[in-house]
Amino acid sequence: TAPAQKPEEVIKKYMEEVPVVPDEDCIICMERLASPSGYEVPAECSQSLQPNTVGKFTKCGHTFHMPCMLAMYNNGTKDGSLQCPSCKTIYGEKTGTQPKGNMDIYSIPQSLPGHPDCGTIQIIYNIPPGIQGPEHPNPGQPYTCRGFPRFCFLPDNDKGRKVLELLKVAWTRRLIFTVGTSSTTGEPDTVIWNEIHHKTEMMSNVSGHGYPDPNYLDNVLSELASQGVTEDCLKR
Ligand code: NAD
Ligand code: ZN
Ligand code: ZN
Secondary structure (H helix, E strand, C coil): CCCCCCHHHHHHHHEEECCCCCCCECCCCCCECCCCCCCCCCHHHCCCCCCCCEEEECCCCCEEEHHHHHHHHHCCCCCCCEECCCCCCEECCCCCCCCCCEEEEEEECCCECCECCCCEEEEEEECCCEECCCCCCCCCCEEECCCCCEEEEEECCHHHHHHHHHHHHHHHCCCCEEEECCCCCCCCCEEEECCCCCCCCCCCCCCCCCCCCCCHHHHHHHHHHCCCCCCHHHHC
């Protein structure tokens, strides 16, 4: 992990102060941009940040109170990255809160339904139970792990192998799982999938998370992209 940056420095890296404030609302606090932020400026930033300082994101150009973005950042994982609340553009490298575990890759000669001309990549995720950290919903409390190891399947063709490489990046950035309440079982404080869909059935499709699914690889590529994991990550 990168050396910890001060939250205020992260904001100023990706937003520039606008001298002329647009006549719009800040969608974080719902106040006018010309009015003070609905969030308090922390004492340690009061030298350089006023309650009504407005910042503009460098790439997408959306504007917010800088104290509002700071409050949002301080409320998250504080990983040095920001995400524009309007258009979801990611600045820096987004990381998640996936607990410690293993991702293992195997090759299976058998084909998946819908992909008759290649073999199969099997991913096995294993995460043991543990204690929640400060990035989790209930720090200090235990989390459970249901249905592990979880087995996942990709076609072993060019696109499937590309998805695999991106899933490895997502795993390293702790984006595949998170700790929260399972929408399937209602159980709180448990390890759950996080926005990047996996196919957990190989030859059947009982859960709806199986094959055939002609759109799956494109869908998962766009889910990876919305977490900031794209082909560019493989070139570096
Ligand atoms: P969840 O129910 O909170 O849902 C989070 C996301 O995971 C949703 O997008 C949902 O569509 C997706 N999802 C739900 N069931 C899935 C499945 N079977 N395969 C792939 N994606 C699925 O997430 P969760 O609590 O992590 O998983 C749902 C349930 O599936 C849990 O009860 C888990 O134990 C079970 N599961 C079991 C295995 C197994 O190999 N035994 C594998 C995967 C999931
Ligand atoms: Zn605001
Ligand atoms: Zn934006």
